[in-house]
Each structure stands twice: as C-alpha cells, then as structure tokens.
Amino acid sequence: xxxxxFFGGIxxxxxxxxxxxxxxxxxxxxxxxxxxxxxFLTPIFMxxxxxxxxxxxSPEELEQLGAGIILSNTYHxxxxxxxxxxxxxxxxxxxxxxxxGILTDSGGFQVFSLGELRKISEDxxxxxxxxxxxxxxxxxxxxVEVQKNLGSDIMMAFDECIPYPADYDYAKKSTERTxxxxxxxxxxxxxxxxxxxxxxxxxxxxxxxxxESAKVIGTMDFDGCAIGGLSVGEPKDLMYKxxxxxxxxxxxxxxxxxxxxxxxxxxxxxxGRGVDMFDCVFPTxxxxxxxxxxxxxxxxxxxxxxxxxxxxxxxxxxxNNCDCYACKNNxxxxxxxxxxxxxxxxxxxxxTLHNLRYLQKFMSDMRNAxxxxxxxxxxxxxxxxxxx
Amino acid sequence: xxxxxFFGGIxxxxxxxxxxxxxxxxxxxxxxxxxxxxxFLTPIFMxxxxxxxxxxxSPEELEQLGAGIILSNTYHxxxxxxxxxxxxxxxxxxxxxxxxGILTDSGGFQVFSLGELRKISEDxxxxxxxxxxxxxxxxxxxxVEVQKNLGSDIMMAFDECIPYPADYDYAKKSTERTxxxxxxxxxxxxxxxxxxxxxxxxxxxxxxxxxESAKVIGTMDFDGCAIGGLSVGEPKDLMYKxxxxxxxxxxxxxxxxxxxxxxxxxxxxxxGRGVDMFDCVFPTxxxxxxxxxxxxxxxxxxxxxxxxxxxxxxxxxxxNNCDCYACKNNxxxxxxxxxxxxxxxxxxxxxTLHNLRYLQKFMSDMRNAxxxxxxxxxxxxxxxxxxx
Numbered sequence: 001x002x003x004x005x006f007f008g009g010i011x012x013x014x015x016x017x018x019x020x021x022x023x024x025x026x027x028x029x030x031x032x033x034x035x036x037x038x039x040f041l042t043p044i045f046m047x048x049x050x051x052x053x054x055x056x057x058s059p060e061e062l063e064q065l066g067a068g069i070i071l072s073n074t075y076h077x078x079x080x081x082x083x084x085x086x087x088x089x090x091x092x093x094x095x096x097x098x099x100x101g102i103l104t105d106s107g108g109f110q111v112f113s114l115g116e117l118r119k120i121s122e123d124x125x126x127x128x129x130x131x132x133x134x135x136x137x138x139x140x141x142x143x144v145e146v147q148k149n150l151g152s153d154i155m156m157a158f159d160e161c162i163p164y165p166a167d168y169d170y171a172k173k174s175t176e177r178t179x180x181x182x183x184x185x186x187x188x189x190x191x192x193x194x195x196x197x198x199x200x201x202x203x204x205x206x207x208x209x210x211x212e213s214a215k216v217i218g219t220m221d222f223d224g225c226a227i228g229g230l231s232v233g234e235p236k237d238l239m240y241k242x243x244x245x246x247x248x249x250x251x252x253x254x255x256x257x258x259x260x261x262x263x264x265x266x267x268x269x270x271x272g273r274g275v276d277m278f279d280c281v282f283p284t285x286x287x288x289x290x291x292x293x294x295x296x297x298x299x300x301x302x303x304x305x306x307x308x309x310x311x312x313x314x315x316x317x318x319x320n321n322c323d324c325y326a327c328k329n330n331x332x333x334x335x336x337x338x339x340x341x342x343x344x345x346x347x348x349x350x351x352t353l354h355n356l357r358y359l360q361k362f363m364s365d366m367r368n369a370x371x372x373x374x375x376x377x378x379x380x381x382x383x384x385x386x387x388x
Numbered sequence: 389x390x391x392x393x394f395f396g397g398i399x400x401x402x403x404x405x406x407x408x409x410x411x412x413x414x415x416x417x418x419x420x421x422x423x424x425x426x427x428f429l430t431p432i433f434m435x436x437x438x439x440x441x442x443x444x445x446s447p448e449e450l451e452q453l454g455a456g457i458i459l460s461n462t463y464h465x466x467x468x469x470x471x472x473x474x475x476x477x478x479x480x481x482x483x484x485x486x487x488x489g490i491l492t493d494s495g496g497f498q499v500f501s502l503g504e505l506r507k508i509s510e511d512x513x514x515x516x517x518x519x520x521x522x523x524x525x526x527x528x529x530x531x532v533e534v535q536k537n538l539g540s541d542i543m544m545a546f547d548e549c550i551p552y553p554a555d556y557d558y559a560k561k562s563t564e565r566t567x568x569x570x571x572x573x574x575x576x577x578x579x580x581x582x583x584x585x586x587x588x589x590x591x592x593x594x595x596x597x598x599x600e601s602a603k604v605i606g607t608m609d610f611d612g613c614a615i616g617g618l619s620v621g622e623p624k625d626l627m628y629k630x631x632x633x634x635x636x637x638x639x640x641x642x643x644x645x646x647x648x649x650x651x652x653x654x655x656x657x658x659x660g661r662g663v664d665m666f667d668c669v670f671p672t673x674x675x676x677x678x679x680x681x682x683x684x685x686x687x688x689x690x691x692x693x694x695x696x697x698x699x700x701x702x703x704x705x706x707x708n709n710c711d712c713y714a715c716k717n718n719x720x721x722x723x724x725x726x727x728x729x730x731x732x733x734x735x736x737x738x739x740t741l742h743n744l745r746y747l748q749k750f751m752s753d754m755r756n757a758x759x760x761x762x763x764x765x766x767x768x769x770x771x772x773x774x775x776x
Contacts (some may be wrong), residue, residue, distance in 0.1 A: 051730045052723070058713075058734065081700070081726040089703055092550070102527070118559055304541065315477055335483055338469040342439045345733055 012195070015154055015223040017042070017255035017276070020277055023375040027247070029181035030370040033069070033224075033255055036194050037093065042066035042255065042276040043366055045267065045359045046103060048284060052086070054097040056349045057356075065093045065324060065353060066360035068099030069153070071156045072148050072278040075110035083149035087335070088092070088245050091151030099382050103131050103279070104152035106143045106185070106200075109228075109260070110157045119158065152195060156226065157185035159200040159354025164232045171204030175185070178202045179216050186220060188207065196223035198257060205234055210242050214249035224255035227275070229232035240269055247274045264302060264362055268379055271366055272329035283359050287351035290340040292318045293358045293383050297380065306351065311337040318346040326350040390746035391705070400735055403542055403584025403611040404478065405643035405664070412761040415635070415662035418752070421457075421612075423541040424582050425481065425489045428456035429550045430643065430664040431754055432622070433655065433747045434491060436672060438464050440474070441483040442744075443672050444737045447485045453712060453741060454748035457489030459667040460561055467517050467524070471537035479539030492540035494531045494573070496547045497616075497648070509617035510565065537579060544581075544614065545573035547588040552620045554697035566590045567604050574608055579663055586645060588612050589634055593622055600632050602637035612643035615663070616708035619649050624655070628657055652681070652690060652750050669720075671706030671747050678728040681746045682708045682769065692721070694739065700727040712745035714738040 018032040031042040047062065049070045054062055062070065072092060075082060087134075089095040094103055094303070111118055111125050118127035124139025140158040149157040159178040162171050184198045187195040199222035219226055227246045230239050243258060250256050255276045257325045257355035262280025263268065270278070283293060292304040298319050304311070314334050317327035331350050339347025369378035393604055406420040419430040435442045435450065437458045450458065460480060468640060477483040480490055499513050506515035512527025528536075528546040535543040547566040550559050568734055570587045577585040585612035591597035605613055615634045618627050631646060636645050643664045649655065650668025658666070671681060680692040686707050692699070702722050705715035714724070719738050727735025757766035 051726070051732055053727060053732050053734045056733045056737075074732075081722070085701060087723065088701060089722060091718065096718060096719075097719060312478060313473060329485060331485060332477065333484075334469070334473065334477060337483075338439070339413070339441060342464075342468060344439055344441050345444045345736065346441045347444070349444075350732065357759060 003189060007127070007153075013196050013223050014192065014194055017224060017253065021372045024373040025376045026272045026379075028271050028366070028375040029253070029274055029276065032275060032354055032365045033277070034102075035069070035101045037099065037296045038068065039273075041364070042158065042362050043267070043271045043370075044068060044277050045278065046071045046279040047356050048073075048279055048281045049096070050281075052077060052092060054356075056345065056352045057101075057286065061325070062098070062356075063355060064300050065357040066364070067356065069103055070098065071103050071105065072150070072152065073107070073110065074104050074143060074156075075138075077094075078107060078138070078146050079131055081244065083146040087149040087151070091149075093151060094284070095181035101154070102152040103154040103198075104147045104150050104156065105158040105259070106147070106158040107138050108143070108156075108200075109161045111138055112161045112163070116169050117196065124158075129170075140181045141188045143384055144185055144188035144216075148189075148192060148195065154224070155185075155189055155192075155195055155197040157182045157197060157222070159197045159202060159228055162202055162204045162229045164205065164234045166204050168204075168206055168209075171202075171206055171209055173204045174208050175204065177211050177257045179213070180216055182220060182222075183378070186222065186288070198222055198224040198226050198255075200226040201250070202229045203246070204229060205242055207242075207245055210245040211249050214246045218250045218254070222254065222279075224257060225250045226257040226259050228259050230258070230327070230333055231262075231266075231302075239255065240273070243270060243275070244273050244291045247296070260267065261291040264359070267359075267362070267381060268366065269368075272375065272379060283355035284352050288348045288353045290347070290351065291349055291355075294319045306333065306337050306340045306347075308337070318354050319358075320322050322358065323361070326354045335349075341351075395463055401584050401611050402580065405612060405641065407640065411721050411758045413764045414767075416659050416763040417662055417664065418755045419643070419664060421489075421665070423457070423489045423584070424477055424642055425487065425541050428489055429752070430530070431655070431751050431758075432456060432665050433669040433751050434665065435744050436461075436669045437486075438669075439468070440465060440480060440500060442740075443676065444617055444740045445744075447487075447522040448513040449713070449741060450486070450744075451488065454752070455488070455744065457491055458486065458746050459493065460538070460540065461495070461498065462492050462531060462538070462544075462568065463495035463526075464490075466495060466526070466534050467519055470643040472536040474539040475539070481536075481539060489542070490538075491542040491586075492535045493537050493542065493647070494519055494535070494544040494546040495526050496544075496588075497532070497549045500549045500551070502560060510568075511548075524740045528569045529576045531728045532573055532576035532585070533668075536577075536583065536706050541582060543573075543577055543585040543613065545570045545585060545587045547616055547728045549620065550590055550592045550617045552622045554590075554592050556594055556597075559590075559597055562722070563590045563592065563597050566606060567601070567672045570605060570608060570610075574610065574690065576582065585613040586610055588614040588616040588647070589638070590617045590690075591630070591634070592617060593626055593630055593760055595633055598633040599637050600635050602634045606642070608726075610642065611721075612645060614645040614647050614665075618646070619654075628661070631663070632661050646647045652720065652747070652770070653692050655747075655750070656754065658771060659758075660763065660767060671743035672740050673744045677737045678739065679738045679743075680724075680736070680739055681743045682707045684772075694721065694728045695727050696725070704727040706742050707746075710742065711749070712742045714742045
C-alpha cells in the first residue's frame with residue numbers, strides 16, 4: 001500500500017479496516033488492517049518498542065516471530081533522541097530498520113503519569129522531563145507534529161488518560177476536553193496522506209460518559225478508534241463493562257484498539273466483545289523478569305517462573321509444541337533457568353522471543369476460531385482450567 | 389573430525405596443530421587447529437562465553453560472524469549450574485547449542501583472583517564461592533573432571549597464575565608446583581579420546597623461569613601450550629619480552645595460546661612473535677560499555693565511544709567497509725548512540741556483533757598476510773598512525 005486505501009469504494013485515508021468475518025456466537029471479529037507498510041490480520045497484538053527498539057530483539061527476529069505492527073512511544077522519542085533527529089534519519093522505520101507497521105501513541109498517557117511534574121491547560125500539557133527535568137510542552141498539535149516527524153503508519157490523537165478513581169465531574173470535564181483535543185489532533189493530522197490517525201475515547205468509569213465518548217469519537221473522521229483510560233487500576237469486571245459499552249457505540253467499519261492491554265485472558269475477553277487491536281509491555285517485561293508465558297494446559301496459571309528449582313534438570317523446551325526460536329532450537333528450561341539465574345542477556349532474549357511468539361500464535365488461533373465461528377469453544381477450552 | 393587426529397602420520401590425540409606457513413620476515417605463522425568439533429584456522433581469536441553464553445549473542449550470530457572456537461569458564465560453570473548438570477544435559481555444546489569448538493580454562497585464574505577467599509596447598513586450592521560463600525575445592529584432578537563433564541574440545545591444565553609483582557622465590561616455587569600440577573592434569577586427562585588438553589607455562593616475570601617453564605611444559609605430552617601469567621598488570625614491554633621467551637622454547641608442532649589477551653595491537657605483537665591462539669573479554673566487555681572497535685584509519689585510537697555527541701546526527705554505519713550485521717544492515721551511529729544512551733540491550737548486541745566481527749576479520753587479514761609473507765607490511769600499515 002502506498003498511502004492510498006479504498007474501503008467499499010470510498011477513499012478513506014492511509015489506514016483502513018476491512019471486516020472479514022464476524023463470529024456467529026460472539027462479538028468477535030476477524031479483519032484486515034490496511035496500512036502504508038502492509039496489511040495486517042486482526043485481531044492483532046502489537047509488541048511495544050518504547051525507545052525505537054522492542055527490548056532485546058532485532059527487527060528480523062520480530063518479523064520472524066510474526067509481528068506485524070509495533071507500538072513506539074511519542075513521549076520517549078520526543079525526549080530522546082528527539083523527533084526532528086528521527087525525521088532527519090528518514091523516519092522511525094528507517095531509523096530502527098523496521099519495514100512493517102508502526103503505531104505511535106500520542107504521549108498523553110506518559111505525560112499524565114508524571115503526576116506532580118505536569119500541568120494541564122486547555123491548550124495542552126506543560127511537564128518536566130523525567131530524564132533531566134527540562135520543561136517541555138505537548139498539545140494535540142505538537143503531538144501530531146512529533147508523530148509526523150516519526151512517520152508512523154498510525155498516529156494517535158492527544159488525549160487525557162483519566163486516573164482511577166476520578167469523580168464524575170472531573171471525568172466529564174476531562175472527557176469533553178479530550179473530545180476538543182481530538183478535533184484539534186484530527187485537524188493537525190489531516191494534511192498527511194501517508195499516515196492514518198486514530199481517535200481515543202475516554203469517559204472514566206461512568207457508563208453515560210463512556211457511551212457519549214464512544215459516540216463522539218466514533219463519528220469523527222478518524223481511521224480507527226481506541227478505547228483509552230482503562231486498565232488503570234480498576235477492578236477487572238468494571239474494566240470489561242466499560243470496554244463493552246465503548247465498543248457498542250463505536251462504528252463497525254473502523255478498527256477498535258484497546259490501549260495497554262496484555263494478558264492472554266484479557267485479550268480473549270476483549271476480542272470476544274469486538275476489539276481488534278492491542279498493545280502491552282506485558283510479554284516483553286515479564287520476559288525480562290524471567291517469566292515464560294505458556295498455555296494453561298502446560299501450567300495452570302499460564303506462566304513459568306524460570307528461575308524456580310523445578311527446572312534445574314528439565315531438559316525440555318519451554319513449551320513442547322511451540323515454534324518460537326527458543327523452543328524450536330531446543331534451548332532447554334534448564335539452560336534458560338541457568339541464564340536467568342546468572343543475569344545473562346541471552347536468557348532475556350530467549351524469553352522475549354518465546355513470549356511474543358506465544359502471543360502472536362494465540363492471536364492467530366483466535367482469528368482462525370473466529371473465521372470458523374468457534375470462538376466460544378476456543379474461549380471455553382482456554383478457560384477450562386479452573387485454577388486460571 | 390571425530391576425536392581421532394593424525395599429525396605427521398602419528399596419532400596424537402583429539403586436538404592437533406598443523407603448521408601451514410611461516411611468514412618469511414617474522415615469527416608469525418598460519419596453521420590449522422584440528423578439533424573434534426571442526427578445523428579452525430590460526431591465528432585465531434576465541435570469544436569468551438563465561439557462563440555458557442557469549443554475552444548478548446545467539447549461537448547462530450556467533451557462527452555468522454565467523455567465530456570458530458569459544459572459551460568458557462570452568463570456575464563459573466563449576467559453581468553454576470554445576471558440571472554434572474551440564475553433563476546430564478549432554479555436555480556444554482548441547483547445553484548451549486554450540487556446534488563448533490569450545491575451549492575451557494581450568495578455573496585456576498579465577499580461583500587465584502579470589503585473593504583472601506582461597507588457600508593453596510600442594511593438593512589443590514580450597515576457596516569460597518564468590519556467589520554464596522560455599523567452601524569449594526579445585527585441584528588438577530577436579531578441574532579435569534569438571535572439564536570432562538563439560539565436554540570441551542580443549543581442556544586446560546590446572547595452574548597457578550602468579551600475581552604481579554612476585555618475588556623470585558615465590559615465582560620459582562609456584563612455577564614448579566604448576567609443573568607438578570601439569571603432570572597431574574595430564575594424567576587425569578589421558579583417558580579421553582574426544583578431548584585434548586593444553587599445558588600452561590608460567591615463570592612470573594623472570595627470564596630463566598619463563599625459559600625453564602616453557603621447556604618443561606613444551607616437552608610434556610600436551611596437545612598445545614598456553615602462555616599464562618601475563619597481562620596481569622605488568623608493563624607492556626615486559627609482557628612482550630616474557631611472551632617472546634616463552635614462545636622461543638615452545639615446540640613448533642603444537643599450538644601456542646596466549647591466555648586473556650585482547651586488543652588488536654596486542655594480538656598483532658604476539659602473532660608476530662609466533663602465538664596462534666587468543667581469548668579475551670575485551671571486545672565483548674567494551675561493547676557493553678558502549679564502545680565500538682574500529683580500524684585506526686577510521687579513528688586514531690581504534691575505538692569509538694558511541695554515546696559521544698559527535699554521533700548524534702551521524703547516519704553512517706560504525707565502519708564503512710565492515711560486513712558485520714550492524715554495519716551491513718546500516719544500523720547507524722546515530723541509532724546506536726540512541727540505544728546506548730537509553731540503555732537498550734539491542735545496542736549492546738549490535739556493538740558486540742560489530743566488535744567480534746572486527747576481530748575475526750582482523751585475524752583473518754593477519755593470516756592472509758602471513759600466507760603471503762607480508763605480515764611486516766601489514767603490521768607497519770596498521771601501526772602507521774602515530775596517535776595509536
């Protein structure tokens with residue numbers, strides 16, 4: 001694709017979502033996301049490459065394990081090395097040697113996480129860098145400008161991620177401002193024919209605000225819609241409920257993206273309710289903490305803590321039927337345990353490769369189940385272990 | 389090769405050295421080291437894989453950059469995960485998935501570096517683990533037993549690395565004990581048809597002891613001879629002098645191995661005096677400190693400190709004619725600088741790949757120069773920059 005995509009015969013911008021099949025017995029859907037750097041099957045999980053690298057991995061390894069789009073962070077790249085530098089390098093794809101899709105967040109989430117270090121106004125957010133304390137400013141216009149310099153396939157609108165808990169009045173005012181910022185983000189992005197932009201709906205933990213926000217963002221001229229402000233510390237039930245409401249009011253012809261979600265269980269629940277895209281540091285972060293993600297059939301809790309003594313003389317791979325680099329080449333649990341215990345980087349690489357491949361395979365299995373209208377069985381089978 | 393090698397028609401064990409050509413105008417020599425896991429061209433540099441992994445790299449990457457033999461550390465593997473475990477795993481090659489050569493040191497150097505934590509007797513060395521303080525014992529017999537469990541291609545005799553400075557009397561007594569330990573190491577190793585063993589000559593910084601030790605070790609039934617106890621803090625001139633004496637009295641039909649040496653300058657000086665084998669953590673350690681090794685023509689001191697601001701907008705590879713993974717795929721200096729500044733593991737990988745490839749290429753260039761009797765020109769050209 002070269003920045004021009006057609007959906008149902010109507011020109012809709014650089015990024016479009018094509019619905020392929022809806023599961024007959026759930027809201028789960030299989031689709032294709034068309035982007036300037038390739039077409040990607042959904043539901044999709046996007047590995048996180050915060051600093052223009054998915055931690056520990058090479059671009060080839062990422063591609064080999066099946067990654068299609070990665071997420072990179074505007075906030076971090078804005079501070080280091082700076083978006084102008086990356087523009088000079090030929091854009092983020094070229095800077096980091098990644099030829100497939102890149103989605104950049106808007107920096108909103110990170111900036112709002114700074115707490116005392118930031119100040120919000122209608123115009124945008126003034127904050128101090130967590131690195132050197134330098135005063136910085138992000139707004140819808142600045143964020144989009146930065147993302148244009150990065151040259152990502154999918155830009156994200158600048159929003160406020162409402163903390164949990166937040167009172168109704170704050171959540172309402174913040175959500176309304178996010179809507180105004182969405183309009184400004186869209187206006188700033190419009191000139192691009194080679195980058196798409198997604199809006200982000202908010203609404204805190206209030207049903208009417210969630211509904212309203214999904215409607216407002218869903219009717220704007222975005223190329224996709226993200227559900228923001230969830231997985232911020234609220235109970236799971238509440239998260240699923242808010243997500244369900246949001247999805248319900250989002251348009252069917254655009255991709256739906258749940259930001260910052262991560263465990264297989266969560267992905268399954270959201271896909272079953274009609275979400276298409278995910279990103280999370282979970283698989284890569286737990287890998288660096290020495291944890292392997294496995295099927296609940298391999299281990300009831302779906303994870304192996306590799307440094308545990310039970311693996312001392314375990315010469316089997318992390319998971320028997322896994323086709324990841326580590327398992328396929330029979331790097332054993334005993335060897336990986338040794339590497340983790342001795343703080344060897346290669347151990348973190350093996351676990352990162354395994355975990356990301358595990359999730360890619362999981363997404364692709366879900367997609368196949370959707371295409372064959374057996375998502376409910378797939379889900380029931382996955383959750384069959386009551387220890388999960 | 390399958391553990392049986394012939395040299396000049398006489399069976400000499402699992403590992404043999406074949407002299408191919410001696411440079412006409414220096415002592416430099418090109419040869420082939422025959423081992424159970426392949427034949428390797430000398431002079432050779434062996435990357436260090438202390439904990440059964442060359443830090444940050446996969447076995448495939450090591451092979452692709454041209455590594456033939458790697459060194460692994462008996463002391464470290466003895467403590468963690470334990471040599472019996474590695475034996476159960478099928479040996480070190482299988483444990484770490486490395487199909488080419490492995491040389492294991494004897495643990496002597498590490499044990500003697502423990503200082504207060506160890507006690508030497510004629511029998512061996514009692515020491516406390518640097519990890520948990522557990523009391524351990526290494527002797528010629530134990531060290532060889534451990535190395536047999538590891539299954540390395542080349543085992544090393546157990547020796548004492550004499551500290552610098554050391555008085556004559558201490559150096560003499562220690563060297564004589566090293567000789568007795570060499571006999572015991574050899575006796576313990578003899579039953580193996582699939583592993584070779586190298587002796588290590590010592591002698592401190594005393595000419596007569598160096599000469600004597602080289603003669604004694606050189607006439608024992610070892611498959612190769614190492615020069616130990618150098619590069620321990622003494623001035624360069626003294627190191628070269630002691631090395632020269634040692635080499636002079638070592639047999640021509642066995643490989644000569646200078647333990648723990650590492651910079652291109654040092655390798656060049658030793659090769660020019662007839663040394664064949666080297667190992668050092670230098671290229672991998674400085675990589676993890678953000679340093680790239682380059683030709684003196686690229687940078688007078690032969691190194692680039694990648695975090696320096698001069699590379700901020702430098703979109704060229706580390707070195708223009710380098711065929712390492714990083715340079716070949718045009719990971720730019722600017723990108724690597726960014727990765728180093730943000731403590732990203734992929735930056736350490738790229739620099740490790742580059743530095744090891746740089747050294748492999750350097751060794752292979754030296755070998756070609758030797759084969760064509762132009763080693764002296766090669767050396768003069770390398771040292772032409774007076775800032776070096």
